[in-house]
Amino acid sequence: MSEHATPNVKPADDPAFQLPASLGSLSIPLIIGGLVLLGAGWGIANNIHARFGMSVYLTAFIYCISIAVGCLFFVMLQHLCRAGWSVVVRRIAENIMLMVIPMGILFLPIIGSLLFGEGVLYRWDDPNHAVENHLPISIWAEKTRWLNSSWFTVRAVLYFGIWSALALFYYRGSIQQDATGDKAITDKLQYWSGPAIMMFCGATAFAAFDWVMSLAPMWFSTMFGVYVFAGSVLSAHCIISVSVYLLQKRGAIQDEVTVEHYHDLGKYMFGFVFFWTYIAFSQFLLIWYGNIPEETHWFYERQEGTWGKIALILIFFHWMLPFAGLMSRHIRRNPKLVFAWAIYLLILHFVDIYWMIMPESAAAGGHASTGGGLGIASSLLCVLGMFLFMIGMVLKIAKQKAVIAVHDPRLQESIAFENM
Amino acid sequence: MSDNNEKKVHGIVAEYESVDSLLNACRRVRDAGYKKTDAYTPFPVHGIDKALGIKPTVLPWIVLGCGLTGTVTALVMQIWMNSIDYPYIISGKPYISLPAFIPVAFELTVLFSSFGAFFGMWALNGLPRFSNPLFTDPRFDRVTDDRFFLYVDASDESYDEKAVREIYEQTGGEHINSVLDDDSSDKIPKPIFMAWGLVIAASVIPLLIVLKMRVTNSDQPRFHIFYDMDFSPAKDAQQGSTLFADGRAMRPDVPGTVARGDSNYDMNFMTGVDMDKLSAIDAPRAERLVRLSNGPIGPQDQDSTPAAEEGEQAANDSDSASGEAAKDTTPWLTSNPLGNSKEVLLQGEKYFGIYCSVCHGMNGGGNGLVNRRAQKILSPTWIPPSSLHQESLYSDQYPDGKLFSTISNGIRKMPGYAAQIKAEDRWAIVAYVRALQLSRNASIDLIPQSQRAEILEMQEAVQQKLLEEAEAEQQTQEAAAQE
Known part of the structure; x- marks a missing residue:
């Protein structure tokens, strides 16, 4: 079905399939440097006040885990659809999705804030919260049946268990196939992709409820999980595009990934920009129309002062600008521009997460603020540190194996892939 | 085959067995410089537009334009x-x-984007087209099955039948045929007309039924397609309901709450009395007035509503005012807090027309429809409404605040209108009544210079008309007298 003659697939040990040494050697410096930046940023933030520090940490954490989890979804989705086009970029997503395991360790400080403190990050962990804020005791009793530190911890272990199991299952299958070329592995991965995605969706939605939505314990939105998920999948497509571009710049997979793959990644970015908008607006519209105080306060706080400006930034720069900018096929077929838009959207994804979490960072009795220049700097340091740490870990894993699924039965199809 | 020479040749078509040979032929045709070409395949083929050298379509721009139009x-x-x-x-x-x-x-x-894409595609492809000369090719049917066709149009600038045939032959094309004009009749078959006619006739039937029903009578009850839309289950004002213990569908304000727009705590505005002065001279009455306007009255309070007392009080005041004006010591507001801008007067005119004119008459003379009816049937209990033009009701004797209070609380047989008319609108009525009173006593000096000529003209025309009418009447009377 192509005008090209059947392409020749390079042998599995071709140097174009290995992580370029210039990138691989970055892994240890990135891991150490990332941890240092993370520590520095977190330290500065903690000096402002304890909840601010934990909120900054949580922002960085959610940013990174959402990217890893988005990549996990990407891999499972390709298997679910038996997609041919994506085989040449799937290994990149497979490497990043493994990050759910190290991110599980980075979640420990958040568990620690529950077990060794009282409401340092999550207000519901403070036994006096309901009384101090005159919350209805009967409702609060119901809330705390779900929101208590021990059950929260069990659930977090469950989420990380599901994600890690899925990530390892799909990673190991793919790596095994690299060695054996066994087509049955693809069948097995596809067979389990349906149940896997259902488990994934449950874990991801409830993780979003637990970790982000419960920051405002009296607020609830059943759409919140989808909202976080939308940004997560968007950022996954972005980071795949960025990785592909950087790999090709350094000489890897130059013949395998073509402008057609950028075009498709660009389409997904375009689509998920709008999906994110659609979900974010749907969540807003229902609450705005219903106009019930216990639901509106979440948005009300986020329309005041700095948070209101950030909300406008999200409308104009997380939706309108990339929506218009990614609409043309000429842009999506230009790897340099796809790369640029991907970087741009990764930054805006952080703004989105920041806007979700930081308005809940108020100290007891105070108002939430960005913490001024120092507070913003600490947030950026923290997220940059954790992100670089994650990239370092990705590189560490990527350099052990090929950067492409060398014996995937659809590799040839993927290389020859062409859009209409 | 002999009559082939007489038919118009549209182009030349070749059949290919595989995608690859078709794509190869496409590239050859493209490279030979042909523009008016097309390829036909049973399924979409990647890259065929590139192989044929087809320019990108403008359809995305049409869709974008339509989408923006939709927004x-x-x-x-x-x-x-x-x-x-x-x-x-x-x-x-x-x-x-x-x-x-x-x-x-x-x-x-x-929606608009989809329309743009769908109909834009039609327009760009020259659709709908009922027949294509390619259909005359006996082998062309297989394009929907397992064969691939390449076509070069004869109207192409560089068309050369021999050269095209050569390319076809070299690239493995089979059954290379000229595409001839379709010589079947281009008239629409009669059965289609008949079918159309039947459909159109049938579509008129419902309309005819509707029309017939509109001009004939029936003893059948009306048929309600959407019962809930004809008889809304929502309650109207004053209707009863079995849902609530008190049997009322309209709910009273919850005690201790204030409805939106009702939170006017300016006591002077709500009562028409200068409260500061009143509390200095008659503290209990001031207190009562505050209690009256402070929030809604719960159902249990209704027996001893202060509104009734205040109404009596106002009635007494005005009774005494008609006798000895000096006895009314209430410090009424002497000016309208709304002022008397055009908007206020128009608002006042509207509410006066709705609520006051039925008794007081549109001109305030006291001869509204209700009064005329009462006079006609000689109603024994009827007390005629006051003319608003008596001097005792002018603002120097009957201050604005007092007029406001009378509208709110009623006087003699007139009930209070505080429940029906908002305070702001009652003040607008006061302003309008003042304008009515002024209209009988105004001098031309009060009219702005620019409008005087118009007024004088109108006045002259009215006088002229009255004169003419009088003359005409005189003439008819004279004529009657002569007979």
Whole structure:
């Protein structure tokens, strides 16, 4: 079905399939440097006040885990659809999705804030919260049946268990196939992709409820999980595009990934920009129309002062600008521009997460603020540190194996892939 | 085959067995410089547009244009309908509330975009087209099955039948045929006309039934397609309900709450009395007035409503005022807090027309429809409404605040209107009554210079008309007398 003659697939040990040494050697410096930046940023933030520090940490954490989890979804989705086009970029997503395991360790400080403190990050962990804020005791009793530190911890272990199991299952299958070329592995991965995605969706939605939505314990939105998920999948497509571009710049997979793959990644970015908008607006519209105080306060706080400006930034720069900018096929077929838009959207994804979490960072009795220049700097340091740490870990894993699924039965199809 | 020479040749077509040979032939044809070409395949083939050298379509721009038109249409439509033509508050939102408009804007964007894509594709492809000369090729049917066809149009600038045939032959084309004019009749077959006619005739039947029903009578009850729309289950004002213990469908204000727009705590505005002065001279009455306007009265209070007392008080005041004006010591407001701008007067005119004119008459002379009817049937209990033009009701003897209080609480047979008319509108009525009174006593000096000529002209015309009428009457009387 192509005008090209059947392409020749390079042998599995071709140097174009290995992580370029210039990138691989970055892994240890990135891991150490990332941890240092993370520590520095977190330290500065903690000096402002304890909840601010934990909120900054949580922002960085959610940013990174959402990217890893988005990549996990990407891999499972390709298997679910038996997609041919994506085989040449799937290994990149497979490497990043493994990050759910190290991110599980980075979640420990958040568990620690529950077990060794009282409401340092999550207000519901403070036994006096309901009384101090005159919350209805009967409702609060119901809330705390779900929101208590021990059950929260069990659930977090469950989420990380599901994600890690899925990530390892799909990673190991793919790596095994690299060695054996066994087509049955693809069948097995596809067979389990349906149940896997259902488990994934449950874990991801409830993780979003637990970790982000419960920051405002009296607020609830059943759409919140989808909202976080939308940004997560968007950022996954972005980071795949960025990785592909950087790999090709350094000489890897130059013949395998073509402008057609950028075009498709660009389409997904375009689509998920709008999906994110659609979900974010749907969540807003229902609450705005219903106009019930216990639901509106979440948005009300986020329309005041700095948070209101950030909300406008999200409308104009997380939706309108990339929506218009990614609409043309000429842009999506230009790897340099796809790369640029991907970087741009990764930054805006952080703004989105920041806007979700930081308005809940108020100290007891105070108002939430960005913490001024120092507070913003600490947030950026923290997220940059954790992100670089994650990239370092990705590189560490990527350099052990090929950067492409060398014996995937659809590799040839993927290389020859062409859009209409 | 002999008559082939007489038919017009549209182009030349070749059949290919595989995608690869077709794509190869496409490239050869493209490289030979042919522009008016087309390839036909049973399924979409990647890269065929590149192989044929087809230029990118303008369809995306059409879709973008249509999509933007849809967005703008939806927003303009909603703003016009909901905010300008028929301002209507929904869920307590502003008339123009963008979030509420976005779902419709989104849907219309999608709808217009799809129309743009669908009909734009038709237009660009020259559709609908009922026949194509290619259909005359006996082998062309297999394009829907397992064969691939390449066609070069004879109207191409560089068309050369021999050269095209050569390319076809070299690239493995089989059954290379000239595409001839379709010589079957181009008239639409008669059965189709008949079918159309039947459909059109059938479509008129419902209309005829409707028309017949509109001009004939029937003893059958009316047929309600949407019963709930004809008989809304929502309660009207004053209707009963079995849902509530008190049997009323309308709910009284919850004690201790204030309805939106009712939170006017300016006591002077609500009572028409200068409260500071009143509390200095008659503290208990001031207190009573405050209690009266302070929040709604619960159902249990209704027996001893202070409104009734205040109404009596006002009635007594005005009774005594008609006798000895000096006895009314209430410090009424002497000016209208709304002023008397044109808007206020128009508002007052409206509410005067609705609530006051039935008794007091449109001109305030006291001869409204209710009064005329009462006089006609000689109602024994009827007390004629006051003319608003008596001097004792002018603002120097009957201050604005007192007039406001009378409208609010009633006087003699007239009930209080505080429950029906908002305070602001009652003040507007006061302003309008003052304007009515002034209209009988105004001098031309009060009219702005620019409008005097017009008024004088109108006055002259009226006098002229009255004169003419008088003369005409005189003449008819004289004529009657002569007979």
